[in-house]
Amino acid sequence: MAGEDFAGQAMRLAGRAGVMFGWAPDAFWNATPAELGALARALGGAEAAPVDAGMIAKLKEQFPDG
Structure with a gap:
């Protein structure tokens, strides 16, 4: 976390790894x-594929800005 010293960050990360x-x-x-x-x-699972122009067009149809 911002402002946390190295020891604090390491302890938090070690706990999470445990x-x-x-x-x-x-x-x-x-x-x-x-x-x-x-x-x-x-x-974290598989990374999401980048959004392409076709997907953007489909989303615009589904959620028009009016």
Whole structure:
């Protein structure tokens, strides 16, 4: 969080990793940022495809601005 020092942010993130991934503190501290990021992305599911012109036209039809 903004204004939070490194130790506070690390403790919060370690707690979340414990809850979300079942990690003990040593697993968190031995993990790389890439490993933590990969798990977080996996929980987020598939990324949404970008909206194309056809989708925008369809949305404009469904929700006209009047």
